[in-house]
Amino acid sequence: MRLRLSSVCVIIAGWLGVLGGSQAQDGKVLHVALAGTMEQVISREIGPAFTAATGYTFDITRQSSVLLANRIASGELKPDVYISSDANVMELVMGPVNNDRARWYLPILRSRTVIMHGTQSRFNNDIEAVRAGKLPWYELMQRPGLVLKRPNPTVDSGGYRAIFVFDLAERFYKLPELKQRVLGDDNNESQYFDRAKDFPLIPNGSIDVFVTYITNPLVEGMPFVDLPEEIDQSNPSMQDWYATASYTNPHGQTFRGTYAAYAVTVPVAAANPAAAEAFVRFLLPRRE
C-alpha cells in the first residue's frame, strides 16, 4: 500500500512540474482563503495530496466569500490563493476601486441550490410529498409554522442565492409576493443560519429546512430536496433568466443572478505565487 501511495505522489509531482525536491523539505505554508463549503474537500482530500506531492502545508482561512473578498480588498488579508463560492464575488477584489488585489480569476466548479432537511421535521410527510412530486416545493415553503433557515446574504453567496430562489420562483410560477411571504425582508436576520448553533437543530427537527448549496447536505450526510433548474441556478444555458434576479447588501454591493460557479484566483500580493500557481493547476481536471 505504501509503495502504491508513493507511486501516486511521484506521478502527481511530475504533473505539477514545479515545486518538489528541496522545497518539499522546507516546511513552507500555503495560505488559502476559501468559502466554507469548500473546506472539507480541500482540507481532507485535495490538500493532503498536494502536501504529499510538494511538501507545502496549508494555513486555511475559512469564511463567507463576500467577507473574505472584502478583507482581501482592504489589504487586511493576503492569501496565496482565494477560492470563492461565487465567481461574481471575485469582482470585489478586482479593479482600482478594490485596490487591484487580483487581476484574473478562473471559474472552476459548478454548483446548485437545494433544500436541506432532517428526518424529524413535523413536516416530514410534506417533504416526502415534495420529493415524490406530489406537492410543489413552494407549497411546503409556505406551510404555517415551518422553520426555514438560509445563509446571511450580506456576506454569503449562498444567502443571496437563497433569495434568488424565491425571487425566480415567484415570477416563474406566477406567485406574486411568494418571496415576501416565505422570507419576509431580504435581510431578515431571524432566518440567518448560524453554522455552529443551527446545524444540530436540523437532525432533531427544530429547523425544518435550510436553503443552501448542495455541498452542505452531502458533506453532512443529510437528506435534501432538489429544485428545478429554473430555480436552483445550476444551468449555464439559463444565465439570462437567472440574471433577472439581484440583491444589494447594506454595503451597497450588488450581486446579480448567475449560474452558480466557484472560482479561484492568485491575488497580486500572494507571498508564494509559484506554489499558489501549482495549487490552482492541482485543482483543475487531470489531462492524460
Add this chain to the structure above:
Amino acid sequence: MFERVGFYRFKELHIAGDESAAPQSIRALVKGSVCLEADGK
C-alpha cells in the same frame, strides 16, 4: 473528489478578467481544457 460533494466540472474553462495576468502554466491548461467529465447534474 469534487463530484462526491456536489460540484460539477465545466466542459471548458475560461479565465475572467485580464487573462494575460494569469500565470502562463494556468493559461496553457485552460486553453487545452475540454474536460472529460460530463457537464450535467
